[in-house]
Amino acid sequence: MAMAKLRVEVDPKVCVGCMACVNALPAVFTPNHHRQSLADNLDSAAPAEIIEAAEACPTGAISVFDAITGERLFPQ
Amino acid sequence: MAAELNTDIYTADAFADPYTFYGRIRENDPVHFSEQYETWLITRYEDVSWLLKRPELFSSELVRRDSRAPAPPIDPADADELRFITEFRAKEFIQSDPPAHSRMRAVLNKYFSPKGMERWREAVRGAVNGLLDAATAHETNVDIAEQLARPLPLLVISEMLGIPTADRPLVKRQADERMLSALSLQPDRMRRSAAGIRESSAYLNRQIDSRLAQPQDDLLGTLAEAERSGQYDREEVLANAQSLIDAGHETTIQLICNGVLAFLRNPDQWKKFCADPEALVETATEECLRFDPPLPAPRRIAAKDIELRGKTIKVGDRVTWVIAAANRDPQAFERPDEFDIMRSPNRHLSFGSGIHYCLGQYLARIEGQETFIALARRFPTIRLKDDALEYAPIRGVRMLKSLPVAL
Secondary structure (H helix, E strand, C coil): CCCCCEEEEECCCCCCCCCHHHHHCCCCEEECCCCCEEECCHHHCCHHHHHHHHHCCCCCCEEEEECCCCCEEECC | CHHHCCCCCCCHHHHHCHHHHHHHHHHHCCEEEECCCCEEEECCHHHHHHHHCCCCCEECCHHHHCCCCCCCCCCHHHHHHHHHHHHHHCCCHHHCCCCHHHHHHHHHHCCCCHHHHHCCHHHHHHHHHHHHHHHCCCCCEEEHHHHHHCHHHHHHHHHHHCCCHHHHHHHHHHHHHHCHHHHCCCCCHHHHHHHHHHHHHHHHHHHHHHHHHCCCCCHHHHHHHHHHCCCCCHHHHHHHHHHHHHHHHHHHHHHHHHHHHHHHCCHHHHHHHHHCHHHHHHHHHHHHHHHCCCCCCCEEEECCCEEECCEEECCCCEEEECHHHHCCCCCCCCCCCCCCCCCCCCCCCCCCCHHHCCCCHHHHHHHHHHHHHHHHHHCCCCEECCCCCCECCCCCCCCECCCEEEC
């Protein structure tokens, strides 16, 4: 069964670079040169893992969407 | 001139008004070395923000890496107690660098996420109103510090940890003693703190053992599960449970007291807030945090030699990052000394930044928000009973001794 395609946004105005998402899911979340998170390689993890990593963000900087429908999956 | 700066951080003037005191240092010598307390004072917003995102340069392993004698001095007979406290506290994640920090914090991140904490809002609201009901049952003169700010956060963190109601006075007393090593300036502080840690560990050992025997869905249960799965050892469980109790209540007390005081000393802002508290509470609470932060000046320790604004910070040097100065830096905030509940954006540093960004920041915000809303809705005519307020002569936390108001 094909996995859902996701789109992940990290709000740079809100991300404080705590690395909670990087530690939770390093295959997807990496720090950029400003030490804020970037989401990439979304196919390397299950959607539930990505949503769980987004949930670990203490500032709510990460939003997860269904890439096809645009539906917001997290936060709901 | 920098050489003439008064940098005695434990004087009555500095306790009463840290903003003028640290602001003078920020404007004259923003990366200043205090000979008296053997620490660098980093005071500009830009520098503090940069420092907080560089844990490889500025270590959090304070107790482990700082072998200098405590200042002010302790009773020489307590050297063994100091060693005990050092070894115990070195297991806290807030006193750790990666990878230990990442491993320990990962266990708690999800619990303290905005979504996780939002589930507690109703309970916090009920607790605030319950305390206000009790405080005003027979009296309209109330000490906000004693009757609202101190009991509320302990009640909430105790509920989260799963500490039975009957045990909470004991847990509070242990926490007050334990925190003396970090807060007090008295020579007997290590002895009392060590006793508090031992008592608290004995109590928490029983709590953790019971959760290992029969899992419980609370924060102590989360730590017990981390021990069972090998993510924490028992000493880490005990050190971090105690750290959660301390951090989970002491700073929020000051957010509430300092925030209420800022409102009362700025009646135009209080009036504006009371007109629509629910709509304004988020920006107002952030402004309370910026304007008078609970922790004015936390510390790191230099892990490497660092050049900053022409100064050389040497490996092993103490580095104090002065939130009280950074949050009032005119290069980062317009009208920095004005209390403006509509301020937005408001990227204050009261919860830090980077990997040590305050774990409980969302909980603290909820407790502050619900308190300010309840006061505005129920007691919009609240006023200060006595403007001559005193701050406790302690390190680290900006603590009002009392906050008497008429409701």
